[in-house]
Amino acid sequence: MTSLSPRFRRSGFTLVELLVVIAIIGVLIALLLPAVQQAREAARRMQCSNNLKQLGLAMHNYHDTYQAFPSGYIHVNVADNKGHWTWSAFILPFMELGNVSDVLQVGKVKASDALSAHQDVMQAKYDTFICPSDTGPSVSSTSKCAGCAIENASGTNLGLSKTSYVAVNSSAYVRANQATNFGDGTTGATGMFFKDSDTRMRDITDGTSNTLMVAERAYILNNEWxxxxxxxxxxDKNAKGPDNHQHPDKANYDQGLYRTLCTTLFSPNITIGSTTSTNKAENHGMSSMHPGGAMAVFADGSVSFLPETIHSNTTGTTDTVMEYLGNMQDGQVIGAY
Known part of the structure; x- marks a missing residue:
């Protein structure tokens, strides 16, 4: 029998050749996907940095208008579990959200009354206050902690709009009143934001480029909340203000102040339960889903990435770079971190 002429022969891949091609494509995809993910995270981190720049600019515009930065929270006489307006609500007009502030009448009516009248507004999503790398719901969960919600005027417990950013309260545990001794932070808040704080530029004696103003906090990090x-x-807790380390009825610190303010007592992205802290308050610090650290804005409006390798401790004295960053009057020179 004669063989077929070349023009009648079938062309194609053998099984071995096909498997080799598939293997090569698989390798290329495996190499490409991490690069794509890294590019996406770089874009998200840039957006987060832009959000913090906007927050820093809003803080400065607020200061120019009122000759002081907004208070960490404004204390008013309210019943247990009702709400106190916080720093982030007061800067809404300077974040191009003046319409939201006007509708809620921030600072003019009580927060719980505003929640009753405008629940949809106080549970909406505001992208400029959310890190795009962060996870979790856009409304805080009432099942996670008592302090994640407030009661409206009729006593219904409701979550509020989420934000990924917290103002810096202290170099030690979160406290409501300003410190009388800035050397250790045990007498009160050593940072810029606390109860009725109204901190001015001249109060930041360490310099605005050496003092943190606002930082990130993740929703879930390393499977920890x-x-x-x-x-x-x-x-509010028991009609005595939000829970904190100076609260007369303090216990668990889960009803209030750390939900909007933070401490620099811990390194960024610290593992919960990894310190000698007796109350395991590591989630009162700063954290993010950005690999290696968290973003923060300084009092001069500059934004920096703080690596999680910055040393911290819980000795009670202000003696680490992290603590220096959160203390506006410690008199310490901050080196490279």
Missing amino acids: FGSSELFATR
Whole structure:
């Protein structure tokens, strides 16, 4: 029998050749996907940096208008579990959200009354207050912690709009009143934001480029709940203000102040339960889904990435770079971190 002429022969891949091609394509995809993910994270980190720049600019515009930065929260006489307006609610007009501020009448009516009248507004999503790398719901969960919600005027417990950003309260545990001794932070808040704070530029004696103003907090990091923060208000405990380390009825610190303010006592992205802290308050610090650290804005408006390798401790004295960054009057020179 004669063989077929070349023009009648079938062309194609053998099984071995096909398997080799598939293997090569698989390798290329495996190499390409991490690069795509890294590019996406770089874009998200840039957007987060832009959000913090906007927050820093809003803080400065607020200061120019009122000759002081907004208070960490404004204390008013409210019943247990009702809300106190916070710093992030007061800067809404300077974040191109003046319409939201006008509708809610921030600072003019009580937060819980505003929640009753405008629940949809106080549970909406505001992208400029959310890191695009962060996870979790856009409304804080009432099942996660008592302080993640406030009661409206009729006593219904409701979550609030989420934000990924918290103002810096102290170099030690979160406290409501300003420190009388800035050397250790045990007498009160050493940072810029606390109860009725109204901090001015001249109060930041360490210099605005050496003092943190606002930082990130993740919703969940390494399977541990950090909870991000609530945008508009912080929850009262027993009609004595939000829970904190100076609260007369302090216990668990889960009803209030750390939900909107943070400490620099811990390194960024610290593992919960990894310190000698007796109350395991590591989620009162700063954290993010960005690999290696968290973003923060300084009092001069500059934004920096703080690596999680910055040393911290819980000795009670201000003696680490992280603590220096959160203390506006410690008199310490901050080196490279």
